[in-house]
Amino acid sequence: MDLLIKNGTIVTAKESFVGDIAIKDGKIVCIGTDLFVDAKKVVNAFGKLVLPGAIDVHTHLAMPFGGTVSADGYLSGTRAAACGGVTTVFDYPIQRKGRGIVETVQERKDMCDPEACVDYAFHCCITDLNEGSILDEFEAAVDFGVTSFKCFLVYKKEGMMVDDGTLVRILKKAKDTGAITNIHAENPDVIDLNISQFKAEGKTSAWYHYLSRPEYVEAEADKRAVHWAKAVDAPLYIVHMADKEGLEAAVAAKREGYDIYIETCPQYLEFTCDVYKREDGRNFVCSPPMKNKESQEALWKAIMDGSIDTVATDHCPFQSYEKDWGKDDFTKIPNGCAGIENLYPYMLSKANEGKISFNRAVELCATNPAKIFGCSQKGSLTVGKDADIVIYDINKDVTISVDNMHSDYDHTIWEGIKVKGYPVQTYVRGTLVYDEGEFVGTPGFGEYVKREPKK
Known part of the structure; x- marks a missing residue:
């Protein structure tokens, strides 16, 4: 495996449960409890939420x-x-x-x-x-x-x-x-x-x-x-x-x-x-x-x-x-x-x-x-879908400011708004792109999503 996220509270649109997520080649390949798999990287998400x-x-x-x-x-x-x-x-x-x-x-x-x-x-x-x-x-x-x-x-x-x-x-x-x-x-x-x-x-x-x-x-x-x-x-x-x-x-x-x-x-x-x-x-x-x-x-x-x-x-x-x-x-x-x-x-x-x-x-x-909008590989933590994952710390409070955002604008309407809890890591197709306040991704890594028509 490329990545194993362990011990987090996995949150879907329907349920929440403590478990592990195994990822290979950008896809979620297994979700379970106490997964015993070899992985190049292991992230302990104990006490945190794991979200799509x-x-x-x-x-x-x-x-x-x-x-x-x-x-x-x-x-x-x-x-x-x-x-x-x-x-x-x-x-x-x-x-x-x-x-x-x-x-x-x-x-x-x-x-x-x-x-x-x-x-x-x-x-x-x-x-x-x-x-x-x-x-x-x-x-x-x-x-x-x-x-x-x-x-x-x-x-x-x-x-x-x-x-x-x-x-x-x-x-x-x-x-x-x-x-x-x-x-x-x-x-x-x-x-x-x-x-x-x-x-x-x-x-x-x-x-x-x-x-x-x-x-x-x-x-x-x-x-x-x-x-x-x-x-x-x-x-x-x-x-x-x-x-x-x-x-x-x-x-x-x-x-x-x-x-x-x-x-x-x-x-x-x-x-x-x-x-x-x-x-x-x-x-x-x-x-x-x-x-x-x-x-x-x-x-x-x-x-x-x-x-x-x-x-x-x-x-x-x-x-x-x-x-x-x-x-x-x-x-x-x-x-x-x-x-x-x-x-x-x-x-x-x-x-x-x-x-x-x-x-x-x-x-x-x-x-x-x-x-x-027909993004069949996105939007949920499901085996077979893209490993687009956010790890969220419910105890990390942040006051939003233009100084801690990552855009090119010089002001924000959200200045001074306090949020309870905050994302600490973001993965796109299993690759870490954001880590503890810092962008760690690569421009050009993002891929075009070809969407499917409504049935």
Whole structure:
């Protein structure tokens, strides 16, 4: 054997038990108690939890936006992922007019291959059907391992929005090819109306970013997306759910038996819209924005009762001087916040505090993402699957700071947040990439995950 992890409490989505895990050639080959096997390396995990690596299915690395590019590229973003216990990262290349899906993804794959510190996969954002030729390419994209396509119901002026007719065509084609449609749901016309009014009135602080995109702006689009998915009986994955009303509509559809999945993000679970009243409120500007306390409580309720399927980050950080572009005009603030290194520590801390179980944290951050997005070798500690493993010390408390994170940004919205317990080692396919606060992996070690279509 290459590696034997002994005496740890193995945590899956369904159970927890003390045991050993034997690993060879990057795969889990045996799980049991008191395994007597020869191994090149033995790790004693006594008193610690042994977890499947997290899968962050929502990141924007090296993403052009708002006149700049997100602060984390593929190297720093995946390095930070490894140091937070995330062993697979999904990125969102954006298809543009005249470009194909595979062409768009291949370009990003070529960028990622030499830099990735953990394994990686891609969704693809569809912004133009190119007179229908993009729909004809769905099957080729699925064969390439891209089995999810994102639509924006917002960013109309930026040329990224799809209208309802286009959305329905994508939903149908995705269903026919075994893919799933991801949705960013907000109403652009109402946002533009609100922005125009606020700017005319000289209301330009970060607080008005939230007021221009309040609960009802997201809720209307959530409900519209759910309506069309139900109408054509196609799978739908709603990204970064942040509002109570839209959440309730999606949950109701799930209970009716429709193939609807709901993602939320740690920032919506930790912060409310009150952050936009802070002096540094512009640093928290993302879309959708953090919402009110009622929505936050609804999200936590759905986390606890199983209605929310995944937690991911929408990781898209910018430097503080770039956020400062909007100090006097919220419309000039690049939208996005950090989170990739904080995802697993935050959710596991909530488990350590007793808010949810460790099994539920694993389900939300590893097992469900793997199932929904066709990562058959990822997401659980199972014989035959990739040895993507995190060792977690329940007694290691950490105060998050930009100084102890591993990204390239110069600030974080998580500054000063204390988490109870912390990952101490991360293994990707049996190889140690993070050890006691230090990245010890190799850029380019990460492999492309070719995903499987929905059956």
